[in-house]
Amino acid sequence: MQQGEPSRTALGAARHRAAHQVLEGGRIFADPLAARILGVDGQAAARQSDDDPSRRVLRLFIAVRTRFAEDALAAAVGRGVRQLVVLGAGLDTYAYRTKLGESLRIFEVDHPATQAWKRKRLAEAGIAVPRALTFAPVDFEMESLGHGLVAAGFDLAQQTFFTWLGVVPYLTEPAVLSTLGFIAGLPGGAHVVFDYANPPVASGDGDEHAGLREKLSARVALLGEAFQSYFETEVLHAKLSALGFGEVEDLGPALIRERYFANKGGSSGDRGGHIVRAMTV
Numbered sequence: 001m002q003q004g005e006p007s008r009t010a011l012g013a014a015r016h017r018a019a020h021q022v023l024e025g026g027r028i029f030a031d032p033l034a035a036r037i038l039g040v041d042g043q044a045a046a047r048q049s050d051d052d053p054s055r056r057v058l059r060l061f062i063a064v065r066t067r068f069a070e071d072a073l074a075a076a077v078g079r080g081v082r083q084l085v086v087l088g089a090g091l092d093t094y095a096y097r098t099k100l101g102e103s104l105r106i107f108e109v110d111h112p113a114t115q116a117w118k119r120k121r122l123a124e125a126g127i128a129v130p131r132a133l134t135f136a137p138v139d140f141e142m143e144s145l146g147h148g149l150v151a152a153g154f155d156l157a158q159q160t161f162f163t164w165l166g167v168v169p170y171l172t173e174p175a176v177l178s179t180l181g182f183i184a185g186l187p188g189g190a191h192v193v194f195d196y197a198n199p200p201v202a203s204g205d206g207d208e209h210a211g212l213r214e215k216l217s218a219r220v221a222l223l224g225e226a227f228q229s230y231f232e233t234e235v236l237h238a239k240l241s242a243l244g245f246g247e248v249e250d251l252g253p254a255l256i257r258e259r260y261f262a263n264k265g266g267s268s269g270d271r272g273g274h275i276v277r278a279m280t281v
């Protein structure tokens with residue numbers, strides 16, 4: 001991220017969610033606040049999107065990861081989880097549209113510059129901040145997540161659900177593993193949903209979207225937020241297991257196509273963007 005500036009990729013992800021409401025009618029992920037938090041209407045957000053296939057692939061991936069995380073969260077809440085941490089929240093709107101009221105305590109953790117910008121956006125859009133939500137500014141590369149959360153009133157002993165969407169690729173591997181280690185070590189038990197990407201390979205080498213990924217990688221680097229970490233799936237699973245995550249569900253491109261797109265529009269490649277749900281309980 002640029003020093004002292006809010007995340008430009010957080011703005012990009014929010015635009016994709018807003019465009020998805022119009023271009024695909026919110027089919028995968030419906031978010032009535034997606035355009036409002038940006039201060040635009042849905043049609044304007046859709047116009048900002050374009051036909052570039054790399055943007056379409058990313059828009060759908062963002063819709064899927066958010067849907068998957070919110071479905072997993074709903075299931076965990078059904079089993080009694082009452083504490084949620086949205087890591088690297090960007091302009092995520094879950095806290096402002098959940099019907100769970102004060103029965104779910106929510107912490108939004110983000111880089112201080114992005115969080116200050118979000119709070120301004122919320123005020124300008126007239127979106128009320130619920131009483132159950134607490135903001136915790138933390139720079140994952142410089143500060144301890146645990147300290148930031150505890151200072152904000154987080155209960156270490158309560159079983160907690162973490163969402164961490166669109167953040168891992170922008171952090172160094174030590175910062176990623178230290179955050180996962182913190183989550184895995186929580187005495188009350190924890191669930192986490194995050195996404196990651198396999199290391200890039202040459203086009204035609206098992207990653208059907210290799211060319212599109214190269215474009216995306218160049219675009220985020222130009223925004224000052226270059227990708228910093230990639231993981232081979234098996235290596236990551238071994239690390240998760242060593243950290244103490246007993247159950248790991250990993251949706252790679254093949255499972256994503258099967259589950260959300262009825263297997264349409266792709267070959268058999270399974271390299272690329274993955275979404276993971278891991279838990280210690």
Ligand SMILES: C[S@@+](CC[C@H](N)C(=O)[O-])C[C@H]1O[C@@H](n2cnc3c(N)ncnc32)[C@H](O)[C@@H]1O
Nearest residue numbers: 007009010013088089090111114139140165166
């Ligand atoms: C691509 S955005 C994703 C935002 C949101 N989760 C979403 O899906 O729309 C990346 C997020 O990671 C956060 N981030 C990047 N580097 C960070 C760091 N070192 N510490 C804290 N947050 C960071 C940014 O502030 C931004 O909110």
